[in-house]
Amino acid sequence: MNIADINAFLGRYFSSVELVGSDQTEITGPAKIEEAVSGQVSFVSNEKYYRHIAQSGASLLIVHPKAPVDDAPEGMSFLKVEDPYTAFVFILRHFAGARRIAESGVAASASIAPSARLGRNVSVGEHAVIGERCVIGDNTVIGPNTVLLDEVTIGSECTLFPQVTMYDGTLIGDRVTIHSGTVIGADGFGFAPQKDGSYVKIPQMGTVRIEDDVEIGANTTIDRATMGETVIEKGVKIDNLVQIAHNCRIGGDTVIASQAGISGSVKIGRNCLIGGQAGFAGHLELADKISVAAKAGISKSFMQSGQAIRGVPAQPMRDQLRQEAQIRSLGEMKAKIEALETKLQELWERLDGLA
């Protein structure tokens, strides 16, 4: 596609796209601005990278309307849009195309239970297993060696990479992507302590419901509810190696970074950002738009929307930063106490002299 095609393509997403330079150059693919060569497209969003423009070998840069383009190298064209970063993401998506995870249709080695129902244009990879009464929506791709136990329901346009496991009864919406090794619907961790110190397993009779447009990384675990549902609301994005325990509810468009751990019955609001390796005690609640720093340990509810929290135990960002500064100044405090002790001793002696 040439620059004119990209111009037209971006016009579908942005109300205004302004061309500077020729629109006839053929564009072969995207690249980072420092690495781009002739024929490639790149972008600059942050002003501090404007200095890269003059050195870049790219044939096309996506920039903000205010970006300085006068010193651009000979033959470089520009497309100016309000949000160059998102524009570039759409260009990336165009060039990325679809990854082939499985052949079209059902692989001969896949095991599909007789009572399972598959929509139109479903792909099922080699050695995948689909249990009794599963329902798979149109255009969904099930990767090789992925296992769905009985009565799993998956919407349309979903992508399950290889080696995913879904326990019986899991419910998945449309346009959901799940990466390899992730386990959805395993038993919640519930055991009733007995007088002799042993435990009796509490049956985990609920399920997991994942709404539309969710993406879940690799080797993550989301446990089924004891009773009722563990719910991942629309648009949530979850990274690799995350633990979400039984009966949690994660609000729409919340983002959870790698290795975070969310204990049972936690309710997280919409549009929250959960940092890597953060950990939640059970039965807590977070309001909407809360930002949790990496490695935080959340031991109580935070109900003020938009709040940033940090630390172990987590507290509002400002309190935690003040506390961290106080800890860093402990040496200074110690010195002041010693100075006070010396001065007081002097004073005391001086007073003795007076008396």
Place this chain on the structure above:
Amino acid sequence: MNIADINAFLGRYFSSVELVGSDQTEITGPAKIEEAVSGQVSFVSNEKYYRHIAQSGASLLIVHPKAPVDDAPEGMSFLKVEDPYTAFVFILRHFAGARRIAESGVAASASIAPSARLGRNVSVGEHAVIGERCVIGDNTVIGPNTVLLDEVTIGSECTLFPQVTMYDGTLIGDRVTIHSGTVIGADGFGFAPQKDGSYVKIPQMGTVRIEDDVEIGANTTIDRATMGETVIEKGVKIDNLVQIAHNCRIGGDTVIASQAGISGSVKIGRNCLIGGQAGFAGHLELADKISVAAKAGISKSFMQSGQAIRGVPAQPMRDQLRQEAQIRSLGEMKAKIEALETKLQELWERLDGLA
């Protein structure tokens, strides 16, 4: 089953079960007390939830002998037992029944080595792989796509969910449950540093032994011993994404929450509780009945049975809580130091006035 049946069923576990109300209502399933409708059974254990009794739609509540049942809605029956929670767990187990993980018998697509020996009534799911000289006990279920390398020995009544991996020589007792994605017996992380900065792998020649009645969550890893055995004793419960390194020994009926990490050669006592994301340095020991708080970093042994520990580095709970309180009062300490400085300065000046 009706209430009379449940009465009889609980009579198998409790010395005294007292009925209040009719025992003829048919019970269709369990529910939470706030959500239960006619025909369902629920329970109240904690006194603070007694207020739910009057609002509940349940047809049967399991309660303590002292629970107030006089204001119960018309038609609600009660069964009174000493431990309503455990009674309800038994009722849940009854209604849960067995989950179907694999068809009875050996799936046609499973690969069973000729020298493997399977007990009576073993189920092996689609595309499962069972290596040479494996021995599988009666009534054990091996899920689809689960892989056992050579000489794995599994007892009877075990459940291996899909996509479990057991390396060669792993030993599993009776009534063990292992969830999907868990890897038992991978190599311990041992490398001998060389003068040139590179490493030579230390062969991991030991194995893993898991005793009876253990349950292990999803995507957990338990490494084989360098020499000898990594041992998980009877009744241990391990959550998802837990790391247990080579040569550890986890004492009977200990519970380990998600994302905890236990380094090599750690010995944990019986009936301990290990919180989520806790981490252990290598070669440590914990006595019995020790409770480790979530996110704790354990860098030395704790040998006092029944102790609670917390913090990074972990210390006895009381010391750690005192220290956390001191940190929270740093602002106050700083203010006191400043007040002292001011007052001392005043005093000094006053003394100058006197002299």
Place this chain on the structure above:
Amino acid sequence: MNIADINAFLGRYFSSVELVGSDQTEITGPAKIEEAVSGQVSFVSNEKYYRHIAQSGASLLIVHPKAPVDDAPEGMSFLKVEDPYTAFVFILRHFAGARRIAESGVAASASIAPSARLGRNVSVGEHAVIGERCVIGDNTVIGPNTVLLDEVTIGSECTLFPQVTMYDGTLIGDRVTIHSGTVIGADGFGFAPQKDGSYVKIPQMGTVRIEDDVEIGANTTIDRATMGETVIEKGVKIDNLVQIAHNCRIGGDTVIASQAGISGSVKIGRNCLIGGQAGFAGHLELADKISVAAKAGISKSFMQSGQAIRGVPAQPMRDQLRQEAQIRSLGEMKAKIEALETKLQELWERLDGLA
């Protein structure tokens, strides 16, 4: 093999091996010094374990030239080398032999795409899946149920245990070992925030390159680059449940312990040691030979080679240890402040008396 054989075998690795005692005893295997019985070989490296020599049942001990061997039990022989630990590792490797992960050749149930090219003596286990245009080097073993998507390139002498997943385009060098459940090349965690609070996925168009002699534990995740490559350099050793995000570069012979998490675009130098559960913020850099303590939270770059860092946020080891000591002495500081307040009050009153 007898002691003379072991003597000759060690002679291949060490310039000097000195025999004390008979070299005719047959050695059946290795053991820990406390557990060794007649016919077994063990070692003592650390002086503080010399006391075990007199009690050991081993027929052969590998020791340092300076080890005291005069009080050795009747019939015990010694081989003296400069580095007894590494010598014992070589002996372990000899006795360990090769683990059987898959039959020689390609299992009938494996799915190999027609365009994949396999080298000489490649083993592919049951139900493994190898995608289009994959290239597998000589003598490499692909375990059962392992999945390679399209265009994966693997060198020679590699071992992929069961249930590994490699996404399309992954590049693996020679003599690489990857344990079960590990996912290489899943999408980096990148989403562009939109004005309505939702996210648009940023296509992850790069790949992962793993150089020679790398070993990766179980259930670890290494994400592909957004553009370009995530690189694991030669000789790196990675433990279980580690997260390495998109566009990271891990320097040669660096060691990463279990449950560490490395955010996007982090660059770690050569010969670093990363402790368990350590976490890195994105876009940081570490110089060579840096040692990161377990549970550290690294929020900025550390560029001084050989440095040890620790804490959350991480700082140089000495500063962190001083700070931890200061925190432990907070009770004392508080007492001193109270003493100062009392004394100052007395002084004030005494001055009032004088005036």
